Amino acid sequence: MNPAEQTLTATDRKIQVRDITKHYEVGGKRFEALGGVSLDVAENEFVTVVGPSGCGKSTLMNILGGLDEPTSGSAVVDGKEVRGPSPERGIIFQQYALFPWLTVRQNVEFGLKTARVPADERRRTAQHFIEMVGLADFADSLPKTLSGGMKQRCAIARAYAMNPSILLMDEPFGALDALSRVRMQEHLLETWEQDRRTIVFITHDVDEAAFLANRVVVMAARPGRIHRIIDVDLPYPRTEDVRLSPEFTAIRNDIWTSVYHQ
Amino acid sequence: MSADPQAAVVSTAGTAPPEGGPTAAVTSTKRRAPSLLVLNIATIFLGLGLWWLISLTGLQIPSPVEVLLAGIDLAASGILLTDIVASLTRVLTGFLLGTALAIPVGFLMGWYGWARGLLEPWVQFFRTVPPLAIIPLAIVLMGIGEQPKIFVIFLAAFLSCVISTFQGVVQVDRTLINAARVLGAKDGTIFARVVVPASTPFILVGMRVGLGSAWATVVAAELIAAQQGLGYRMQQAQIYYDLPTIFVGILVIGLFGLVMDRVLLAIESKLTVWQERR
Ligand SMILES: Nc1ncnc2c1ncn2[C@@H]1O[C@H](COP(=O)(O)OP(=O)(O)OP(=O)(O)O)[C@@H](O)[C@H]1O
Ligand SMILES: [Mg+2]
Numbered sequence: 001m002n003p004a005e006q007t008l009t010a011t012d013r014k015i016q017v018r019d020i021t022k023h024y025e026v027g028g029k030r031f032e033a034l035g036g037v038s039l040d041v042a043e044n045e046f047v048t049v050v051g052p053s054g055c056g057k058s059t060l061m062n063i064l065g066g067l068d069e070p071t072s073g074s075a076v077v078d079g080k081e082v083r084g085p086s087p088e089r090g091i092i093f094q095q096y097a098l099f100p101w102l103t104v105r106q107n108v109e110f111g112l113k114t115a116r117v118p119a120d121e122r123r124r125t126a127q128h129f130i131e132m133v134g135l136a137d138f139a140d141s142l143p144k145t146l147s148g149g150m151k152q153r154c155a156i157a158r159a160y161a162m163n164p165s166i167l168l169m170d171e172p173f174g175a176l177d178a179l180s181r182v183r184m185q186e187h188l189l190e191t192w193e194q195d196r197r198t199i200v201f202i203t204h205d206v207d208e209a210a211f212l213a214n215r216v217v218v219m220a221a222r223p224g225r226i227h228r229i230i231d232v233d234l235p236y237p238r239t240e241d242v243r244l245s246p247e248f249t250a251i252r253n254d255i256w257t258s259v260y261h262q
Numbered sequence: 263m264s265a266d267p268q269a270a271v272v273s274t275a276g277t278a279p280p281e282g283g284p285t286a287a288v289t290s291t292k293r294r295a296p297s298l299l300v301l302n303i304a305t306i307f308l309g310l311g312l313w314w315l316i317s318l319t320g321l322q323i324p325s326p327v328e329v330l331l332a333g334i335d336l337a338a339s340g341i342l343l344t345d346i347v348a349s350l351t352r353v354l355t356g357f358l359l360g361t362a363l364a365i366p367v368g369f370l371m372g373w374y375g376w377a378r379g380l381l382e383p384w385v386q387f388f389r390t391v392p393p394l395a396i397i398p399l400a401i402v403l404m405g406i407g408e409q410p411k412i413f414v415i416f417l418a419a420f421l422s423c424v425i426s427t428f429q430g431v432v433q434v435d436r437t438l439i440n441a442a443r444v445l446g447a448k449d450g451t452i453f454a455r456v457v458v459p460a461s462t463p464f465i466l467v468g469m470r471v472g473l474g475s476a477w478a479t480v481v482a483a484e485l486i487a488a489q490q491g492l493g494y495r496m497q498q499a500q501i502y503y504d505l506p507t508i509f510v511g512i513l514v515i516g517l518f519g520l521v522m523d524r525v526l527l528a529i530e531s532k533l534t535v536w537q538e539r540r
Contacts, residue, residue, distance in 0.1 A: 091440070097437040099455075114451055
C-alpha cells in the first residue's frame with residue numbers, strides 16, 4: 001500500500017477489498033480467477049480497472065456487487081462486509097440487462113416499485129433520470145426499439161433512480177460504436193462531476209480507462225491480481241483538449257505498456 | 263436474450279414446429295403481405311379443384327359438393343353440432359386441466375433443483391409414451407365414460423406444455439435476475455416480475471403445442487370408445503362406408519384445429535410484442 005493511501009481515514013474509504021481470492025472448480029481442477037486482490041477506493045473517486053481478458057475483472061465486480069462470493073478475503077463497503085446485492089451499489093452490465101417486456105419508464109421504475117415508493121413519487125423520480133439521460137422522447141418505448149447506446153442510457157437511468165452510493169460498471173460501453181462510446185463517456189463524466197458518486201468502472205479500452213479515471217487499476221491474469229495502480233493527475237472537466245494533450249498521451253501510453261507488456 | 267422459444271421447444275419436445283414463420287414474414291415485409299394472401303386463397307381453390315377432379319376419376323372419393331351436402335345434412339339433423347360440442351368439451355376440459363397443472367409444475371421444475379430432480383424423469387418418461395398408448399389402460403381403469411378420454415387429453419396437453427414452461431424458466435437470462443436483485447428484488451418479486459414474463463413466450467408456445475396434441479388425441483380417443491363426437495362419427499361412417507361423412511369429419515377437425523391455433527397465435531403475438539424478432 002502506498003503512503004498516500006494510508007492517510008485515508010476509515011470514513012474516506014468507501015470500498016475496501018481485502019485480499020480477495022476466488023477459485024473455480026473446472027473439470028475437477030482448481031482455477032484461480034483471483035489470487036489475492038486488495039484495493040481501497042475513496043469516497044467520490046472514479047476508479048477504472050483495465051486488464052487482459054480473463055484476468056478476473058468481472059469476477060471482482062460481481063463480488064463487490066454482492067452477486068458472487070469470494071473464496072477468501074472480503075469486500076467491505078461503508079465499513080460493512082458485502083453480503084448479497086443491494087440497491088446501495090448500482091450495477092451496470094455490459095449487456096444492458098433491461099427487462100425487454102417493460103418500457104423505458106417501467107424499467108427505470110422497477111427498483112422504485114420494489115422499494116414500494118408511492119406511484120407519483122416513483123413517476124417523478126423516473127422522469128427526472130429519463131430526462132437526465134436524454135430519453136424523454138422514448139420513455140414509453142420498449143427496449144427493442146432502442147439503439148445500443150440508448151439501451152445503456154436507460155440502464156444508467158435505472159441505476160441512478162435507486163440513488164446508489166456506488167456505481168459499479170462492467171464494460172458498460174463495450175458494445176457501442178466509437179462515437180457513441182465517446183459521447184457516453186463525456187456524459188458519464190458530466191454527471192459524475194456534479195454528484196461525485198463513487199464509481200468503479202471496468203473496461204478493456206485503455207483510452208477510456210485513462211480518460212475517465214482518478215486512478216487506473218491495471219490487472220494481470222493467471223492468477224487475477226493487481227499489477228499496477230496509475231494515478232491520472234489530469235483536471236476535470238476532461239475536455240477534448242485534455243484528450244489531445246501530451247500529458248494524457250503519456251499516461252495513456254504508460255497504461256498501455258502496463259496492460260500489454262506485463 | 264437468447265433462444266428462440268419455438269426452436270428450443272421443438273428441439274426438446276420433438277414435436278412439429280408450430281407455424282410461426284409465415285406470420286413473422288408477413289409483419290416484417292408488409293409489401294409482400296397482400297400477394298401472400300392472394301396465394302393462400304388461390305391455393306385453396308386449386309386444392310378444391312384438384313379434389314373435384316380426383317372425385318371424377320371414379321376413385322370412390324366423394325366430390326366437394328357431395329361432402330358439402332353431407333355436411334348440411336349432418337348440421338340440419340343436429341348431429342354435427344352435438345358431435346362438435348362433445349369433442350370440443352373434451353378437448354377444452356383436458357387442455358385447460360393439462361395446462362393449468364403444467365404451468366405451475368413447469369415453474370417448479372425450472373425454479374427449484376429438487377423439483378426438477380424429482381419430476382423430470384417422470385415427465386421425460388411419459389413424454390416418450392404416445393398418449394394414445396395410454397388409452398387402453400385408461401379405459402380399463404376408468405371405464406368407457408368421459409373420464410378416460412379427458413384424462414388422455416389432459417395428459418397429452420400437460421406433457422407438451424410442461425416441458426416448454428420448464429424450458430422457459432431455465433432459459434431466463436441470469437443477468438436479468440441479477441439486475442433485479444441489484445434493484446432490491448427478492449425471490450418472490452424476481453419470480454413474479456422477471457421469471458414469469460420472461461418465460462411467457464415459451465409457455466404460449468407450449469400451450470399451442472399442447473392444444474395441438476389435445477385435439478389430435480381427442481379424435482383418436484373417440485375412435486376407440488365413445489357414443490358421440492367427431493371421432494366417433496367418423497368411426498361409425500367407416501362401418502357404413504359413408505365416405506362423405508368421413509370427409510366432413512376431417513374438414514371440421516382441421517378447421518377447428520386451425521381456428522384454435524390461430525386464436526392462441528393471436529394471443530401470443532399480443533403478449534410477446536416486446537420480443538426482439540430476428
Ligand atoms: N462460473 C465460472 N466457472 C469457472 N470459471 C469461471 C467462472 N466465471 C469466470 N471464470 C473464469 O475466471 C476467469 C476470470 O473471469 P472474468 O469474467 O472475471 O474475466 P474478465 O477479466 O472479466 O474478462 P473479460 O475482459 O473477457 O470480461 C476467467 O478465466 C474465467 O474463465
Ligand atoms: Mg468481464
